[in-house]
Amino acid sequence: MLEGPGLLYLTGVMLVFIGIYGMMKSYREYQRHAKPIKRLAATLTISFFLFGIIGGLAVFLMVFYGPSFWVLEAVSVTASYLLLSNSALGLLEKVEIRHRIRRKPVSLCPLPVAGVIGSRRDALTLLRALKSYMGTPTMIIAREHPERWRRITGLRPEEYVWLTRVEHPQAISPSNLHVLTERVIEFLRTSEDGVVYIEGIEYMLFYSDFRAVAKFLFSIRDTAMIYGGHVLVLANDETLRPEYMAILKREFEEVRVNELLEKIVGPTLFGVVAKRRKGYASSESSEKRSGVSEKEAQKDGPLRWEEEAEERG
Structure with a gap:
């Protein structure tokens, strides 16, 4: 041994x-x-x-x-x-x-990964249905003050970003697209099957060229693909130039609202939701009777708030 x-x-x-x-x-x-x-x-x-x-x-x-x-x-x-x-x-x-x-989560949400929708009313109807019937986490990027958005739409998203130059806890300047990108990526990364709804593309174009805005949209679309999320953009020929819309439609799928609603709520309840859409339309018309139209709410209203805030500052 x-x-x-x-x-x-x-x-x-x-x-x-x-x-x-x-x-x-x-x-x-x-x-x-x-x-x-x-x-x-x-x-x-x-x-x-x-x-x-x-x-x-x-x-x-x-x-x-x-x-x-x-x-x-x-x-x-x-x-x-x-x-x-x-x-x-x-x-x-x-x-x-x-x-x-x-092994990204299998998406239960019928929305496409990247969708473009031309009607704000239809977009809000979809968001309400997703929240009510599927509990889908949502992030809203819009031009309206957060409290006014909740009061008008009745929606309470998990995250809300106010596109404005005014200082506010929930505000991001439309010129800071890199900050906005990081915020969206973090939401998609941490929210399973989350939906990011974006209004105010035309407002971003006041501060950045279309190439920069398109890069922002394509970047968050790719992020949604990775994490199993969805991006829904409000845009139409009235708000964007035809060549811009053509590019957007090549990269984002046009949303068919009725088909999606039927998938979300089922054929039996689809008629009820359709009636609710008419009710939402009438409530929005009452908003118009109060002296503020939908178009003004998206454009003139937020701009007036910024002007008043800047004057007070």
Whole structure:
């Protein structure tokens, strides 16, 4: 039975053998794969070198020159462990992210990933149906003051962004599209099957060119694809130039309201919802009788609030 120096010598030989074998296998995998496996294979090669070759050399030095070389053994083993564990944890994190992206939640919402709708009344009807019958989390980006939006529409979204230059806790300037993009991405990332509804595209065009606004829309559309969300944009030929609408319709699907409502509430309740749409229309007409039309509410009203706020400031 081996003991003392003989056992240490055998341990050193085994470590060197393991190191050489591990380095050869790791290098072979390094040549076969792409990132991030290639990076893991490179780390494995270095780890086997430290653990096997340097560790085995340290054992031989301990046999021939004394136990003081245990420090080299400890350093080589510790360094190889840290390298390997750090690389493995990094790989696991990337695999987890890709796993989440590939296994995005199956969407129960019948809305397309990216849709364009020409009528504000139809858009609000869809949002009400989604909230009432499916409990869909919503984020609203619009030109109206948050309280006025809730009072007029009866909707209480999880998140509301007021497009305005006036300072307000829920406000984002229409010129800060990068800030708006980050806000939308965070909502889509954290809200399963969430819907982002956007009004005021024409207002954004006062402060940015169409290319910048289109980049914003396409970016959040792609984010919705990744996280299983939906983006609904209010736009029509009256608010956007024909060439802009043509580009938007190539990237965003035109929403068919009646078909979607039937999918949301079912054929039996569809007639009830259709009647409610007429009721919503009459309530909006009463808003007009009070001296503020829908068109004015989207354009003139918010602008007057900004002017008054700037005068007070």
